[in-house]
Amino acid sequence: MVALSYLRLAPSDKLAHRFASTYLAFLQHAQLDDGRFHNFMDYDHRWLDEIGTHDSCGRAVWALGYGVANAPTQTWRRVCATLLDRSLTTLESLEYIRSRAYAALGFAHAHTALKDPKYEAALRYLGGEIHASYTANSDKNWQWFEPVMTYDNARLPEALMRAGQALGVSRFGEAGLAALRFYEGVTIENGIHVPIGNEGWYSRDGPRARYVQQPLEACAMVDAELAAFDLTGDAAHVATAEIALEWYHGKNSRGIAMASGGGCFDGLAEDAVNANMGAESTLALLSASYTMASRRARVLRAVR
Numbered sequence: 001m002v003a004l005s006y007l008r009l010a011p012s013d014k015l016a017h018r019f020a021s022t023y024l025a026f027l028q029h030a031q032l033d034d035g036r037f038h039n040f041m042d043y044d045h046r047w048l049d050e051i052g053t054h055d056s057c058g059r060a061v062w063a064l065g066y067g068v069a070n071a072p073t074q075t076w077r078r079v080c081a082t083l084l085d086r087s088l089t090t091l092e093s094l095e096y097i098r099s100r101a102y103a104a105l106g107f108a109h110a111h112t113a114l115k116d117p118k119y120e121a122a123l124r125y126l127g128g129e130i131h132a133s134y135t136a137n138s139d140k141n142w143q144w145f146e147p148v149m150t151y152d153n154a155r156l157p158e159a160l161m162r163a164g165q166a167l168g169v170s171r172f173g174e175a176g177l178a179a180l181r182f183y184e185g186v187t188i189e190n191g192i193h194v195p196i197g198n199e200g201w202y203s204r205d206g207p208r209a210r211y212v213q214q215p216l217e218a219c220a221m222v223d224a225e226l227a228a229f230d231l232t233g234d235a236a237h238v239a240t241a242e243i244a245l246e247w248y249h250g251k252n253s254r255g256i257a258m259a260s261g262g263g264c265f266d267g268l269a270e271d272a273v274n275a276n277m278g279a280e281s282t283l284a285l286l287s288a289s290y291t292m293a294s295r296r297a298r299v300l301r302a303v304r
Helices: 002-009 014-030 054-070 074-093 097-114 117-137 155-167 170-187 215-232 236-246 279-303
Strands: none
Touching: 002 014, 002 054, 002 279, 014 054, 014 074, 054 074, 054 097, 074 097, 074 117, 097 117, 097 155, 117 155, 117 170, 155 170, 155 215, 170 215, 215 236, 215 279, 236 279
C-alpha cells in the first residue's frame, strides 16, 4: 500500500515500481491454499508459521483490496483481485474486530473500484460485525467498539465510515462518525494528537495511558479523518488529519520529532524515545505522509 501510495505521487519512479512488484509477489507467495496467509518468513525463505495472525491476514486482505483500486497496471490489479477472491471464504475466521476492520477497508476499496457483488457482500458482512460491536459496547458516555481502547484505534471508525460510504449504508457511517468524535475528544488536546499509550491502554471508567505512544496511531488518525471528510465534506476533518500528521514532526505531548532521516522512532515514552526504527513505524510515517501529500495535491488541482 505504501509503495502504491508513493506511485500515485511519482508514477514513473522505477524503484517504487520494483518494490510494489516485490511486495505483491510476496503476498502471492504467502497465501495459503485455503485463502489465508503466512506472516513470518526466515532469511532463507522458509515460512516460520503455519498461518499468520488474524491481524496479519486482515492486513493482507486490506493491501489486496487497495491494490485492486490503486495499482497502476492492469496486471497488478488482476493479480490483486485473484488473491482477494481467494480470501473471501476466510472472512468468518477473522475473530477480532481489528482484523475485521482491516479486511473491511480492503473490500471498501475493491467494491468502490469494481462494484462487484461478491465484494459488496463481504463488506456488508464485515461492516455488520463491526457495527454490532459498536452497538453492544457503546452508550452516551462511551461511544466505542470495545470496553477498552488499545492499539490502532482509529481504524475502527474508519472501517465503518468507508463501509458506509461504499455501500450507502447510513447507519455504518453515522456510527463511525460518532465513534471518531468520541475518539477525538479523548486524544486531541489543545490542538495536539495524544494517542492512547500501550502502557495500560484506556479502559471504560479507568485512567487513560498517555505513554508509550505508537507511530501507527497517528497514521490511523490521518486516514480516519480523511474518511470522515470524504463522507461529510467537513474541512475540519482535514485540519485534524494535519494535526495527526504533525505528531511525527514534533507536535506531540513531548515536543520531540519522531521522524528522522526518512525513518520513524518506535515509541514516544514519558521520559525517553525508543530510538529503534522498525518497519511498522517507518511505514506508518510514510503512509501518513504520502496520503496527506496526495490529498493536498487533489485539493490544489481542484482550486486551480
